[in-house]
Amino acid sequence: xQATELTIxxxxxxxxxxxxxxxxxxxxxxxxxGNRGFTRWTHQVAERFTVWAPTHPGFGTxxxxxxxxxxxxxxxxxxxxxxxxxxxxxxxxxxxxGGWTAAEMATMSPGSIDRLVLVDPxxxxxxxxxxLDVFYHSPxxxxxxxxCDPKTVPxxxxxxxxxxxxxxxxxxxxxREMAARLTWKPYMHxxxxxxxxxxxxxxxxxxxxxxxxxxxxxxxAQYRRLLPNATLTVLDRCGHVPPLEQPDTFARLVLxxxxxxxx
Amino acid sequence: MKxxxxxxxxxxxxxxxxxxxxxxLRLAFPNRFxxxxxxxxxxTRYLDEYEFADQAGYHGLMINEHHSTPSxxxxxxxxxxxxxxRTTRRAKLLLLGNILPIEDxxxxxxxxxxxxxxISGGRVLSGFVRGVGVEQWWANANxxxxxxxxxxxxxxxxxxxxxxxxxxxxxxHYHFRHVNPWCLPLQQxxxxxxxxxxxxxxxxxxxxRRGYTYVPFLVPFDVARELxxxxxxxxxxxxRPVTPDNLGFLICAVTADTKPKALxxxxxxxxxxxxxxxxPVDWFQPVGMRSRAGTEFALRARxxxxxxxxxxxxxxxxxxxxxxxxxxxxxFAHVQRELGIGHLLLEAQESRMDHLTTMRSIELMGAxxxxxxxxx
Numbered sequence: 001x002q003a004t005e006l007t008i009x010x011x012x013x014x015x016x017x018x019x020x021x022x023x024x025x026x027x028x029x030x031x032x033x034g035n036r037g038f039t040r041w042t043h044q045v046a047e048r049f050t051v052w053a054p055t056h057p058g059f060g061t062x063x064x065x066x067x068x069x070x071x072x073x074x075x076x077x078x079x080x081x082x083x084x085x086x087x088x089x090x091x092x093x094x095x096x097x098g099g100w101t102a103a104e105m106a107t108m109s110p111g112s113i114d115r116l117v118l119v120d121p122x123x124x125x126x127x128x129x130x131x132l133d134v135f136y137h138s139p140x141x142x143x144x145x146x147x148c149d150p151k152t153v154p155x156x157x158x159x160x161x162x163x164x165x166x167x168x169x170x171x172x173x174x175x176r177e178m179a180a181r182l183t184w185k186p187y188m189h190x191x192x193x194x195x196x197x198x199x200x201x202x203x204x205x206x207x208x209x210x211x212x213x214x215x216x217x218x219x220x221a222q223y224r225r226l227l228p229n230a231t232l233t234v235l236d237r238c239g240h241v242p243p244l245e246q247p248d249t250f251a252r253l254v255l256x257x258x259x260x261x262x263x
Numbered sequence: 264m265k266x267x268x269x270x271x272x273x274x275x276x277x278x279x280x281x282x283x284x285x286x287x288l289r290l291a292f293p294n295r296f297x298x299x300x301x302x303x304x305x306x307t308r309y310l311d312e313y314e315f316a317d318q319a320g321y322h323g324l325m326i327n328e329h330h331s332t333p334s335x336x337x338x339x340x341x342x343x344x345x346x347x348x349r350t351t352r353r354a355k356l357l358l359l360g361n362i363l364p365i366e367d368x369x370x371x372x373x374x375x376x377x378x379x380x381x382i383s384g385g386r387v388l389s390g391f392v393r394g395v396g397v398e399q400w401w402a403n404a405n406x407x408x409x410x411x412x413x414x415x416x417x418x419x420x421x422x423x424x425x426x427x428x429x430x431x432x433x434x435x436h437y438h439f440r441h442v443n444p445w446c447l448p449l450q451q452x453x454x455x456x457x458x459x460x461x462x463x464x465x466x467x468x469x470x471x472r473r474g475y476t477y478v479p480f481l482v483p484f485d486v487a488r489e490l491x492x493x494x495x496x497x498x499x500x501x502x503r504p505v506t507p508d509n510l511g512f513l514i515c516a517v518t519a520d521t522k523p524k525a526l527x528x529x530x531x532x533x534x535x536x537x538x539x540x541x542x543p544v545d546w547f548q549p550v551g552m553r554s555r556a557g558t559e560f561a562l563r564a565r566x567x568x569x570x571x572x573x574x575x576x577x578x579x580x581x582x583x584x585x586x587x588x589x590x591x592x593x594x595f596a597h598v599q600r601e602l603g604i605g606h607l608l609l610e611a612q613e614s615r616m617d618h619l620t621t622m623r624s625i626e627l628m629g630a631x632x633x634x635x636x637x638x639x
Contacts (some may be wrong), residue, residue, distance in 0.1 A: 177551040
């Protein structure tokens with residue numbers, strides 16, 4: 001399933017967006033590492049759903065958003081995006097900071113969203129352990145920390161086998177700056193999110209890698225307890241990025257969960 | 264040319280092998296190696312040395328501030344300024360400086376600097392700095408806001424000093440409903456403002472526009488000249504003349520009765536060039552702290568890190584000057600001719616340089632070097 005690229009203008013920002021597939025809309029929100037576009041899992045899910053994968057403001061080739069202060073700004077932005085792109089009531093899937101964004105969106109306007117998929121999301125203060133300080137570590141260190149075992153990542157060489165070009169390196173720096181802008185303090189969480197999550201009755205699938213070294217897997221149980229209608233699936237031998245580490249399993253989980261939505 | 268005495272107040276009384284076990288002496292080196300009794304003795308010693316520098320004839324005493332590091336346990340410039348305001352008589356107190364981006368209350372900072380100026384009889388030179396990246400971590404201040412907060416904090420401090428209160432401040436990073444400091448500086452309209460630079464063209468231009476004294480720290484001459492050109496560009500935009508009084512430079516320097524003694528003492532500066540600057544790049548330059556222009560300039564400005572240079576190379580490049588009084592006076596004059604500066608800041612004590620060596624250096628500078636340079 002091939003994706004096409006669109007630019008959608010919202011709040012004065014040109015948002016680069018990958019769109020592809022057929023079926024009900026699924027909005028996919030990427031993590032702090034940036035938008036990888038359509039990868040192996042996305043192609044599989046796009047057989048059944050129309051995937052919208054925008055690049056967050058300040059990331060990749062989307063426009064600047066120096067005025068944003070936190071993930072709640074990004075959540076409001078994407079609620080506007082849903083309206084502007086005429087997505088109706090899409091499913092929303094978010095990974096890491098994208099998962100946190102999706103959770104914030106659901107607390108603000110649960111009726112704007114159909115089903116919710118949260119993949120190793122940050123956003124909650126861990127009851128046990130700490131969220132790894134990603135800004136303390138170099139990008140090279142993080143590349144290894146984010147997965148359980150690079151050897152088991154099917155497309156590792158394709159994704160990370162070559163040194164980044166100057167343009168790619170510049171985008172990686174920009175991504176990191178915008179991630180810092182949005183998540184620096186309180187680091188990677190919103191202390192008040194716990195108070196609002198019980199509002200979200202949307203069917204929710206939480207997916208976590210048991211070996212996640214960025215966000216403790218215990219946070220998955222915290223999200224499940226706070227969300228009234230959520231299930232948690234923990235994947236063995238998987239780190240912080242199940243969509244890259246176990247793309248086929250991940251796509252199956254997403255299709256099974258979303259496939260139930262409207263028969 | 265005016266000379267300034269500066270000590271980082273190091274706390275280097277621990278086994279170096281212990282420090283080597285950690286990724287950096289900053290942030291990571293555990294404070295169980297901080298020895299309270301030694302620190303108490305050291306503060307007395309370092310303050311004594313500052314006071315002697317005042318008596319010896321230094322034009323100014325430079326004070327700086329760092330956190331979470333044995334390289335500098337002066338953790339508050341305004342606190343040290345308050346002490347020296349009472350125990351010194353003549354020298355300017357050069358605060359270089361207050362770290363604006365990590366400050367949450369610029370009004371309190373304006374009050375404290377004003378109080379030091381009042382107690383000292385108007386001797387404060389108020390330096391403002393953006394800080395080393397390490398300080399962003401220490402304060403948990405978002406590095407992407409570093410420059411914005413630097414400028415807004417500066418603007419609010421200046422307004423505290425120059426505009427009658429009460430007034431309200433609703434900025435982007437600072438919000439105060441009631442600003443009316445009952446403590447204003449003795450110097451009018453406010454103490455002179457100094458700005459250091461290492462690599463940011465933006466800072467040089469910004470300082471030039473305002474006519475502040477601009478001081479590159481430990482950079483090669485050609486880089487200093489390039490930064491001064493940025494400064495002049497900013498000054499020209501604002502129609503301001505640039506005189507030597509606008510320009511300064513910081514190096515490490517020590518003198519002694521004989522050249523071998525001076526060279527032995529000068530070796531202590533190598534510690535601050537290498538071990539104290541060792542650490543992951545993201546600790547010293549966290550994401551977003553430097554603009555792309557600043558990053559590119561820094562790469563050009565420092566093709567080799569100070570840590571990679573030998574003692575002999577550091578001497579040859581004038582990062583360290585060590586010699587007899589005649590020799591250092593000659594080298595200082597050379598720096599002055601190369602850069603056209605009016606202020607030379609001497610980092611004059613470091614690492615394990617002992618008290619007697621430090622005091623003798625201060626004495627000889629005062630007796631022989633400072634007078635020799637007074638007419639330059």
